[in-house]
Amino acid sequence: MEKKCIGIDVGGTTVKLGLFEADGALIRKWEVPTRKEEGGVHILPDVAASVRAALAEERLSLSDVAGAGMGIPGPVLENGYVEVCVNLGWRDMNPQQILSGLLDGLPICSGNDANVAALGEMWQGGGKGYSDIVMVTLGTGVGGGVILNQKIVSGKHGLAGEIGHIRIREGEKESCNCGGHGCVEQIASATGIAREARRAMAANPETASAMRRFGDAVTAKDVLDCAKEGDAMALEVMETVGYYLGWALAVVSMTVDPELFVIGGGVSKAGSFLIDFIQKYYERFTPISENKAGITLATLGNDAGIYGAARLLL
Amino acid sequence: MEKKCIGIDVGGTTVKLGLFEADGALIRKWEVPTRKEEGGVHILPDVAASVRAALAEERLSLSDVAGAGMGIPGPVLENGYVEVCVNLGWRDMNPQQILSGLLDGLPICSGNDANVAALGEMWQGGGKGYSDIVMVTLGTGVGGGVILNQKIVSGKHGLAGEIGHIRIREGEKESCNCGGHGCVEQIASATGIAREARRAMAANPETASAMRRFGDAVTAKDVLDCAKEGDAMALEVMETVGYYLGWALAVVSMTVDPELFVIGGGVSKAGSFLIDFIQKYYERFTPISENKAGITLATLGNDAGIYGAARLLL
Numbered sequence: 001m002e003k004k005c006i007g008i009d010v011g012g013t014t015v016k017l018g019l020f021e022a023d024g025a026l027i028r029k030w031e032v033p034t035r036k037e038e039g040g041v042h043i044l045p046d047v048a049a050s051v052r053a054a055l056a057e058e059r060l061s062l063s064d065v066a067g068a069g070m071g072i073p074g075p076v077l078e079n080g081y082v083e084v085c086v087n088l089g090w091r092d093m094n095p096q097q098i099l100s101g102l103l104d105g106l107p108i109c110s111g112n113d114a115n116v117a118a119l120g121e122m123w124q125g126g127g128k129g130y131s132d133i134v135m136v137t138l139g140t141g142v143g144g145g146v147i148l149n150q151k152i153v154s155g156k157h158g159l160a161g162e163i164g165h166i167r168i169r170e171g172e173k174e175s176c177n178c179g180g181h182g183c184v185e186q187i188a189s190a191t192g193i194a195r196e197a198r199r200a201m202a203a204n205p206e207t208a209s210a211m212r213r214f215g216d217a218v219t220a221k222d223v224l225d226c227a228k229e230g231d232a233m234a235l236e237v238m239e240t241v242g243y244y245l246g247w248a249l250a251v252v253s254m255t256v257d258p259e260l261f262v263i264g265g266g267v268s269k270a271g272s273f274l275i276d277f278i279q280k281y282y283e284r285f286t287p288i289s290e291n292k293a294g295i296t297l298a299t300l301g302n303d304a305g306i307y308g309a310a311r312l313l314l
Numbered sequence: 315m316e317k318k319c320i321g322i323d324v325g326g327t328t329v330k331l332g333l334f335e336a337d338g339a340l341i342r343k344w345e346v347p348t349r350k351e352e353g354g355v356h357i358l359p360d361v362a363a364s365v366r367a368a369l370a371e372e373r374l375s376l377s378d379v380a381g382a383g384m385g386i387p388g389p390v391l392e393n394g395y396v397e398v399c400v401n402l403g404w405r406d407m408n409p410q411q412i413l414s415g416l417l418d419g420l421p422i423c424s425g426n427d428a429n430v431a432a433l434g435e436m437w438q439g440g441g442k443g444y445s446d447i448v449m450v451t452l453g454t455g456v457g458g459g460v461i462l463n464q465k466i467v468s469g470k471h472g473l474a475g476e477i478g479h480i481r482i483r484e485g486e487k488e489s490c491n492c493g494g495h496g497c498v499e500q501i502a503s504a505t506g507i508a509r510e511a512r513r514a515m516a517a518n519p520e521t522a523s524a525m526r527r528f529g530d531a532v533t534a535k536d537v538l539d540c541a542k543e544g545d546a547m548a549l550e551v552m553e554t555v556g557y558y559l560g561w562a563l564a565v566v567s568m569t570v571d572p573e574l575f576v577i578g579g580g581v582s583k584a585g586s587f588l589i590d591f592i593q594k595y596y597e598r599f600t601p602i603s604e605n606k607a608g609i610t611l612a613t614l615g616n617d618a619g620i621y622g623a624a625r626l627l628l
Contacts, residue, residue: 017343030391061444076317100395132470134468146569146570146606148462148467153462153570153571154570154571155446155567155570155572156446156571156572156573156605156607157571157603157605157606157607158571159567159568159571159605160568160569160570160571161568161569161604162568162569162571163568163569165568165602166565166568166569167561167564167565170484172621178601178602179601179602180599180600180602212587247481248483251480251565251569252569253469253473254473254476254477254479254480255460255474255475255476255477255480255566255569256460256467256469256569256570257467257468257469257470257471257472257473257476258470258472259470269328282467285481285494286494287492287494288473288476288479288491288492288493288494289469289471289473291470291473292469292471293471
């Protein structure tokens with residue numbers, strides 16, 4: 001029997017876990033709450049206890065497992081060291097070493113959660129069968145991951161794949177969370193799309209729009225729903241989003257030239273309707289070659305992290 | 315005696331060649347003219363004959379050589395295949411296979427010349443001691459190369475490292491050679507800097523400037539010389555160049571996060587005076603982290619290609 005592997009996706013609210021066959025088949029998945037109190041000191045013992053319990057239920061032992069991978073919501077150095085992870089309260093520790101110690105020396109790998117999710121989509125998701133992909137996750141913020149030759153590109157300071165913080169719009173007055181102005185995240189995240197919609201409504205007070213019924217509480221989903229129904233102002237907002245996202249992907253192509261972009265996160269639930277806006281401008285801004293990367297949807301949703309974490313081991 | 319290696323940099327006018335020790339010490343370098351007639355059919359036989367002659371003069375034989383690397387001015391597929399290389403007249407051929415045949419089966423590797431030059435700068439130039447660098451060559455055009463983990467990132471369609479064709483300026487009306495509008499190359503190449511200067515003079519006809527004595531024949535070197543002497547309009551042009559180049563490097567950092575940027579090409583002869591303009595905006599546009607890539611000057615000049623080609627083998 002080939003050994004199993006375990007994927008662990010440590011989030012700020014829950015830790016997601018998955019037990020996998022070596023070929024990527026998911027045997028079972030489960031969650032435990034993330035106890036952040038006392039500097040997050042309980043998180044890894046909780047994970048270890050939960051792994052042991054799940055294996056026992058499957059009538060497996062740690063010796064049936066090749067190892068575990070772990071996605072962490074912050075920068076992770078090459079040796080697994082975490083200087084600071086504000087989301088979990090961790091500081092100056094090596095979580096993969098600690099977890100290995102709690103699991104009888106089981107081999108553990110770790111990486112940044114966005115990068116790990118990109119690896120998951122490459123392995124068993126929208127990028128299955130590809131080895132050079134860039135994932136862009138359009139959620140509350142915009143995350144990303146660069147996978148070349150089936151391996152995560154972390155970057156020298158853990159900043160590779162920070163697609164959300166590519167500066168793309170000149171003249172933006174509001175600050176991004178990163179301190180910059182005009183980041184992709186400010187336009188194409190769920191919060192960014194909602195803000196673009198509020199701006200459009202405020203700038204054109206005389207223009208009717210189906211978005212107006214939501215007022216300032218308008219969400220990205222509202223914008224996308226209205227655009228799908230043909231609302232002109234919502235369509236205009238999506239043109240803006242597609243323009244800047246397509247531009248950003250073009251820039252990424254001129255740097256690493258992937259085979260495929262995989263678009264995930266809550267905003268990507270809008271499906272091919274969203275992809276079409278991005279594709280239009282991506283093609284416009286890559287006139288240098290007929291050979292272009294594809295743009296496709298992520299398929300693993302919230303499970304990308306556990307898939308990618310398990311794949312870290314292989 | 316450890317085996318030598320050979321670096322070959324095939325240019326449109328001359329082929330540069332270098333014989334190296336395995337540790338990167340240059341034993342000798344020489345050139346042969348690039349005979350482009352008849353579809354460039356003479357180029358590789360000329361190279362092979364020249365290699366044999368040089369080895370004979372050094373009292374070496376092909377068996378003393380581990381292999382040769384070759385930089386080619388166009389896209390090269392992973393297996394060495396060249397679909398088309400307009401600069402040389404080559405079409406649908408595998409130059410590395412042909413050259414190997416002409417040199418008794420000597421192992422030959424090949425790659426795009428800009429990428430190969432970046433590898434050379436990493437090995438023995440401005441990036442010596444680093445393993446993750448991005449080179450930007452400011453010449454007639456703007457070229458580039460991405461090196462991660464000491465290896466060239468070519469990209470799926472040979473477009474990785476095309477830093478010159480990152481779209482960076484909105485609203486540009488003139489076309490770039492690539493068909494795009496607002497590429498880095500249109501601003502930061504030698505021709506781009508000269509054009510910015512002509513535009514500045516035309517837009518401010520009343521303003522005195524030391525650049526005016528050159529008229530429309532103003533060159534990038536003239537602009538840099540005038541800026542160094544404190545000419546306000548030339549300084550303004552260099553601010554624009556630094557702004558867009560710094561912005562482009564910031565975007566590259568958010569994608570692959572290198573340890574070092576190496577700036578080469580004719581424009582880089584301006585030295586640290588140029589770097590300072592780039593650095594100022596690079597730092598402004600990477601507020602996300604205190605940990606930033608360095609920006610330094612290339613040191614190998616026109617020899618970067620032969621160094622990098624030799625390094626391809628190792």
